[in-house]
Amino acid sequence: MKVVxxxxxxxxxxxxxGLKHLVPQKIEDLSAIVxxxxxxxxxxxxxxxxxxxxxxxxxxxxxxxxxDEAILSQAFQYRFExxxxxxxxxxxxxxxxxxxxxTGSFIEAIEITSSILKIKGKIIPSTAELVNxxxxxxxxxxxxxxxxxxEYGKQLKAKIKKIWLEPSNIKAPKEAVEKILNADFIILGxxxxxxxxxxxxxxxxxxxxxLKTKAKKIYIVNVMTQYGETDKFTASDHVKALYNVVGKPFxxxxxxNTTLPPDEVLKRYLKEHSEPVVADxxxxxxxxxxxxxxxxxxxxxxxxxxxQKLADTLIKLFEKLKEPTxx
Numbered sequence: 001m002k003v004v005x006x007x008x009x010x011x012x013x014x015x016x017x018g019l020k021h022l023v024p025q026k027i028e029d030l031s032a033i034v035x036x037x038x039x040x041x042x043x044x045x046x047x048x049x050x051x052x053x054x055x056x057x058x059x060x061x062x063x064x065x066x067x068d069e070a071i072l073s074q075a076f077q078y079r080f081e082x083x084x085x086x087x088x089x090x091x092x093x094x095x096x097x098x099x100x101x102x103t104g105s106f107i108e109a110i111e112i113t114s115s116i117l118k119i120k121g122k123i124i125p126s127t128a129e130l131v132n133x134x135x136x137x138x139x140x141x142x143x144x145x146x147x148x149x150x151e152y153g154k155q156l157k158a159k160i161k162k163i164w165l166e167p168s169n170i171k172a173p174k175e176a177v178e179k180i181l182n183a184d185f186i187i188l189g190x191x192x193x194x195x196x197x198x199x200x201x202x203x204x205x206x207x208x209x210x211l212k213t214k215a216k217k218i219y220i221v222n223v224m225t226q227y228g229e230t231d232k233f234t235a236s237d238h239v240k241a242l243y244n245v246v247g248k249p250f251x252x253x254x255x256x257n258t259t260l261p262p263d264e265v266l267k268r269y270l271k272e273h274s275e276p277v278v279a280d281x282x283x284x285x286x287x288x289x290x291x292x293x294x295x296x297x298x299x300x301x302x303x304x305x306x307x308q309k310l311a312d313t314l315i316k317l318f319e320k321l322k323e324p325t326x327x
Contacts, residue, residue, distance in 0.1 A: 004183040008035035008057040011191030013064035018307030020120040030121035031179045037133040037199035040147035042089040059092040065119035126200040129170045136162040153228030165202045172205035180209045189220040216321040220255045227273040236283035253290035261303040
C-alpha cells in the first residue's frame with residue numbers, strides 16, 4: 001500500500017511513529033506532506049531572520065520516522081535553554097537551516113537530513129515558498145499569522161469565518177502532487193484543524209489533486225477541541241470545515257475517539273477550555289462517511305492519540321475501504 005499523510009504539529013509526528021513500524025511489511029511507500037505556515041517560536045524566528053520556510057514541523061516528522069530514535073534523534077530535538085541568540089532554538093531547526101543555506105534548497109535540506117537519520121518514509125513540505133496564514137473572523141477582524149490567529153480566537157470574540165494563504169498563488173512541490181495522485185490511502189490529521197491541517201489544503205495544487213486522486217481519504221478527528229480554533233466543534237463540524245476549504249466533499253472515512261482521557265488529564269484540559277470532541281457518528285454517517293470509532297487515546301499526561309492504537313485501527317480501516325462497494 002502507498003500511504004500519504006497530511007498535517008503538522010505533534011499530531012502528525014505521533015501518527016508517523018505508529019505507521020513507520022508497518023514499513024515495509026504492510027506499507028510499501030509512506031509519505032508525509034507537512035505544513036510550513038508556523039510563525040512562532042524557533043521556527044518563526046528562523047523564518048523572519050533568515051527567510052526560509054519554518055523547519056519545526058518538518059523536523060518533528062523526520063525524527064518521528066527515524067529508524068532509531070536514539071542519540072542522534074535526541075540531538076535534533078535538543079532545545080537550547082541559554083546563550084545569546086541560541087536560546088529557544090532546537091538543534092534540528094538550526095541543522096535544517098544550515099543545509100538550506102548551503103544547498104540553496106529547503107527540499108534538498110530535508111532529503112539530506114532524512115538520509116542521515118535513515119527515516120522510514122518521505123517528508124515533503126506542502127510548499128517550499130514563504131507563506132503567511134491569514135484568517136477573517138466573524139466579527140470582521142482580519143488576523144495574520146498562525147500564532148496570532150489562535151491567540152485572537154482565545155478571546156472568544158468571534159470564530160474563524162474564512163482562512164487563506166498569502167501569497168495565494170504558491171506551488172506545491174511536484175513530488176507532493178505525484179505522491180497524492182499515486183496513493184492508495186491519504187490520511188489527514190490528527191492535529192490543529194486550522195493551523196496544522198488546513199494550511200496544506202490552502203495550497204491549491206494539493207486541494208485540486210485531492211479531488212482528482214482515486215485514493216481513499218481518511219480524516220482522524222482530534223481527541224479534544226482546541227481553545228481558540230475549534231471551540232464546541234463536533235466531529236462533523238471538523239469535516240465540514242475541511243470541505244469548506246477544498247470546495248466540495250472529498251473524505252471517505254473518519255476515525256473518532258470515543259473514550260475519555262484519565263480524570264486528572266481531563267480536568268487539566270477542561271481548565272484550559274478544551275473539551276472532548278463529540279463523536280456525532282449519526283451526522284457523519286448522513287454525510288456518507290464510513291465511521292471508525294473506539295478507544296484511541298494514550299494513557300499518558302496528554303489527551304492524545306496512541307500511535308500504536310491508531311496504526312492498528314488504520315490497518316483495519318484500509319482493509320474495509322479496499323472491499324468492493326455493493327450497489
